[in-house]
Amino acid sequence: MTTTTIAMDGPAASGKSTVGRLLAEKLDYVMLDTGFMYRAVTLAALNAGLDLADETAVTHLATSLTLDVQSAAGHEDGRHYTALLNGQDVTWDLRTPEVDANVSLVASYVGVRQEMVKRQREFGLRGNIVMVGRDIGTVVMPDAPLKLYITASAEERARRRWRDRQAQGHPDSFETILADVKRRDDYDSHRQHSPLKPAPDAIIIDTTGQSVEEVVDNIIEKLPVNSVR
Ligand code: DC
Secondary structure, X not given: OOOOEEEEEOOOOOOHHHHHHHHHHHXXXXXXXXXXXXXXXXXXXXXXXXXXXXXXXXXXXHHHOOEEEEEOXXXXXXXXXXXXEOOEEOOOHHHOXXXXXXXXXXXXXXXXXXXXXHHHHHHHOOOOEEEEEOOHHHHHOOOOOEEEEEEOOHXXXXXXXXXXXXXXXXXXXXXXHHHHHHHHHHHHHHOOOOOOOXXXXXXXXXXXXXXXXXXXXXXXXXXXXXXXX
């Protein structure tokens, strides 16, 4: 079996993390959700009391952080992996509305992106990985043999996020979430550096109205034959 990388990109709440996780499980690959890194930089900057508009300070901080992921083993709180920031478990701190509201700005800084891309490529060298993000097929792993762009309508994505939030006990209204999904789409696709867009050779998969299993089975059919275990 050859080692392979699957690059998976798509907008917020498109289902790419869920699809990536199940796909990795079925192939016995590792899944890396690269969004955790931009969230961790945002959290560290907020915790340090930095002005998030200060690109130089945020970029400097980003280069000094230790970021890692571990399996969710030993935690029964619904997490899919454990995110470590300077050795501390910050898995749930990365999901607060405050981080949500600021992460697009932090992810737009070119120096922050360069640093995170470098780290993501190091993870990629381990092989047999499904790497999920916004620029994996275009920037991080442009040579990945399989590139997927997972999308769904803004309304469907907002509905999914609303359901997740309800399950976690957050009272946000559907309208607020839809507005946030649209705002982040707009910001992520129009930023100057590495905007969200499919790689020219990415396979585009619209998950609107499809179950995760259907999407994953569909992807497995598309895998280069010699890369499936
Ligand atoms: O996937 P997510 O919602 O956890 O991503 C958080 C933010 O990070 C989002 O604004 C997009 C950005 N991001 C990025 O620019 N590049 C990536 N590879 C992953 C995430």
